[in-house]
Every structure is written in structure tokens, then in C-alpha cells.
Amino acid sequence: MNTKINIAGVEWKNPVTVASGTFGSGEEFSEYVDLNRLGAVTTKGVANVPWAGNPTPRVAEVYGGMMNAIGLQNPGVDVFCERDIPFLRKYDTKIIVNVCGHAPEEYLAVVERLADEPIDMMEINISCPNVNAGFLAFGQDARNVETLTAQIKKLAKQPVIMKLTPNVTDITEIARAAEAGGADAVSLINTLTGMKIDIHRRTFALANKTGGVSGPAIHPVAVRMVYQTAQAVKIPVIGMGGIATAEDAIEMILAGATAVAVGTANFADPQTAEKVVEGIEHYMEQYGIEDIHDLIGGVRE
Numbered sequence: 001m002n003t004k005i006n007i008a009g010v011e012w013k014n015p016v017t018v019a020s021g022t023f024g025s026g027e028e029f030s031e032y033v034d035l036n037r038l039g040a041v042t043t044k045g046v047a048n049v050p051w052a053g054n055p056t057p058r059v060a061e062v063y064g065g066m067m068n069a070i071g072l073q074n075p076g077v078d079v080f081c082e083r084d085i086p087f088l089r090k091y092d093t094k095i096i097v098n099v100c101g102h103a104p105e106e107y108l109a110v111v112e113r114l115a116d117e118p119i120d121m122m123e124i125n126i127s128c129p130n131v132n133a134g135f136l137a138f139g140q141d142a143r144n145v146e147t148l149t150a151q152i153k154k155l156a157k158q159p160v161i162m163k164l165t166p167n168v169t170d171i172t173e174i175a176r177a178a179e180a181g182g183a184d185a186v187s188l189i190n191t192l193t194g195m196k197i198d199i200h201r202r203t204f205a206l207a208n209k210t211g212g213v214s215g216p217a218i219h220p221v222a223v224r225m226v227y228q229t230a231q232a233v234k235i236p237v238i239g240m241g242g243i244a245t246a247e248d249a250i251e252m253i254l255a256g257a258t259a260v261a262v263g264t265a266n267f268a269d270p271q272t273a274e275k276v277v278e279g280i281e282h283y284m285e286q287y288g289i290e291d292i293h294d295l296i297g298g299v300r301e
Contacts, residue, residue, distance in 0.1 A: 001284055002291045003277075005039070005258050007236045008159035008184035010120050012039030012094055012259065015292060016249065016277045019240045019263030020045055020098035020123060020163070021070065025084035026091075032270035037277055040094035042261060043084065045125050047100050048109040050076040060196050060205040065215015065242065066264055067194050069208035072100045072128070077113045085117055094120040096161070102131045104148055108155055115157040122158050124149075127165040127190045127212075139165040139190075142177035149181025159184035161238060164229070166218075167193050171225045172232035179233045187238035187261065188229060189222045215264040216242045223255050230256020230297055244272060246279020253280075256297040 003014040017040040023029050025043040035041060053073025060067045074080070080097075088095045097119050101107035107124065114122060126139035126148065138144050145162065152160055162178040164171060166189035175186050191212025196205035222241025230237045239257030243249050244265040252260045265272040280292075289295060 001281065001289075002293075003281065003284070005292060007121070007161075007238075007258060010094060010159055013092075014039040014277050014280065015253065015257075015259040016273055016280070017042045017094075017096060017238070017259060017261045018266060018273050019261040020125065021072075022263040022266045025080065025088065027084070027087050029266070029270050033274055035088075035091040035093050037274050038093050039259065039277075040096050040120070041088055041091075042096040042123060043080070043088075043098055044074055045072040045098045045100035046074055046077050046080045046110060047072065048077055048106045048113070050074065050079070051100075055207040057205065057207055058211075060211065062194065062196055062213060062215075062217070064217030065213060066267070067196055067206065067211040067213050068191070069206045069211035071208070072125075074100075077110050081113070081117055085119060089118060096121045096123050098123045098125055098163070100125045100128045102128060104132075104151060107148065108151060111152050111155045115155060119158060121161060121184075122152075122156060123161040123163050123187055124152060125163050125190070127163065127167075137165055137167065139163075139174060140168050142173050145174055145177040146181040149178050149183050153182040161185040161187050163190055164188040165190045166221060166225055166241075172228050175229045175233050179235050183235060185236040185238060185258075186229060186233065187240060189218070189225050189241045192218050192221065214242070216244055218242045219248060223251055226252055226257050227255040227299070243276065244268075246276045246283060249276045249280060250283055250295065253292070253295045254297070254299040256299075258296055
């Protein structure tokens with residue numbers, strides 16, 4: 001049985017990674033999860049300098065998932081390179097570094113710093129607020145996406161995955177812009193913007209007022225967007241959004257995802273990604289599927 005997939009020349013042993021921001025940089029989960037079982041580990045967002053993140057409270061439970069406004073708190077790329085990459089290198093898994101920034105030059109500084117580091121891929125979080133465009137997210141403007149992707153590709157020595165926000169009118173327009181800019185793959189969806197109000201205190205549940213909604217509630221939206229995107233571009237699609245079981249992951253793969261990422265479910269059960277790997281293998285055995293590629297985009301019209 002072949003579960004290996006290849007994205008831009010990088011071979012994963014299976015199509016399962018974790019979603020950025022839900023797994024730290026691997027170390028805090030390593031005592032619960034065998035990282036060697038994962039196709040790849042996707043790190044928390046890394047910026048050119050340390051980010052403090054948003055004021056608290058930053059997390060709220062919502063029906064069918066959670067909402068967060070962490071604000072991409074991270075120690076910066078230098079600490080990440082010195083501390084986290086050597087840790088992840090000890091495991092037989094691919095390393096995908098999620099990159100964030102408030103302006104193009106911030107993204108480019110991180111990409112340049114990572115160019116000669118022993119990582120396998122970069123995932124560019126274009127849901128970050130662009131300070132040069134009134135804090136509209138980079139990923140909400142197709143021209144911005146194409147320009148930023150092209151700038152990053154000029155500096156990157158590793159394959160580049162552009163992570164798409166679902167908070168747009170037409171996800172395919174953004175995906176095509178990333179492809180036109182030279183992206184090697186796209187990943188989607190990032191969180192949907194939401195709000196929760198505490199009716200007893202009559203105040204916002206998050207200090208930021210709004211936050212990113214994730215978890216099972218957003219899964220059908222994610223499947224639809226993955227399907228649309230896989231139809232619209234020729235580059236691989238990494239699907240995420242509310243994956244909590246192998247069934248959820250297989251649904252994404254049938255919709256056209258070459259790989260999948262487990263996110264919010266990691267907080268409820270740190271072993272979810274490992275269980276998804278096992279579940280995909282059992283499904284393939286059950287239906288006599290010899291090669292994972294027979295499932296990718298295999299939904300019957």
C-alpha cells in the first residue's frame with residue numbers, strides 16, 4: 001500500500017500534517033505523539049522579530065469548535081532556527097515552517113533567513129493584516145497575493161505553500177493569483193472570522209472583539225473551498241479546516257486535496273493526527289486501494 005505523496009519534489013511518507021498554530025513547533029506535543037508517524041510537521045507562525053500577540057482573553061469555546069485571537073505570538077525567526085529546527089531534525093518527518101508578517105519586507109526577511117536552514121518547505125500565512133493596506137489581510141486581494149508570492153519565490157530556496165484565507169468572495173481568484181505568482185502549492189482554509197459576546201458580562205469574549213473560528217463547524221465550508229480550488233489550479237492543494245477524524249481527512253482528499261492538516265482537534269486529543277494516519281491506512285485496506293493517488297480528487301460526479 002502506497003501512502004506517499006509528493007509536493008514540489010518533497011516526498012511525504014503519508015498525506016497528513018498538522019495545522020500551524022495548533023501544534024507549537026512539535027516539541028510540546030512530542031511526548032504524546034510519535035512525530036515519525038506524521039508526513040510533515042507544520043510549525044507555529046514565525047516572524048522576523050518576536051511578536052507579543054494580542055491582549056487576553058485570546059481563546060473562546062464556540063459551538064462546534066473554538067475561536068482564537070492569539071495574534072501570532074512567537075519568539076522570532078532567530079530563536080526558532082536555534083531551538084526548534086534542531087529539535088525537529090531528530091525526527092523522520094518533513095519540516096514545514098509557517099511564515100507571517102505585517103508587511104512584504106517582514107515576510108521576505110524571514111524567507112531569506114530560512115533559505116539556508118535545513119527545512120523542507122515554507123507555508124506563507126497571508127491571513128496576516130497588511131499594515132500598508134489599512135490592515136486588510138494580504139490574502140484578500142488577488143494582486144497583493146500574486147505580487148507577494150512572486151517576491152517570496154525569488155528569495156526562497158525551498159518550495160512555497162501559500163495559505164489562503166476563506167474570508168473572501170471567491171477563493172479560486174486568490175488561488176489562481178498564488179499560482180500565477182509561482183506558488184508550489186496552496187493550503188486552505190485558514191480560520192473564518194467570527195465574534196462571540198458574553199451576554200452576562202455584556203462584553204466581547206475576546207479582547208480583540210473578533211477571532212478566527214476553527215473546528216468541526218467550519219469543515220463543510222473547507223471541503224467546498226478545497227474542491228473549488230482543486231478544480232481551479234494545477235498546483236497541489238493541502239486541505240484543512242475542522243478535520244477531527246480519518247473520515248474528515250478522506251473527504252478532503254476525495255475533494256482534491258493532495259495532503260491534509262489536523263488543527264483544532266489537536267487541543268482535544270493530541271494524538272488526532274496519528275489516528276488520522278492510521279484511519280486512512282485502514283480505509284485503503286478496507287476498500288482495496290493500493291495507492292493514495294487513486295483517492296485524490298476521486299469524488300464521483
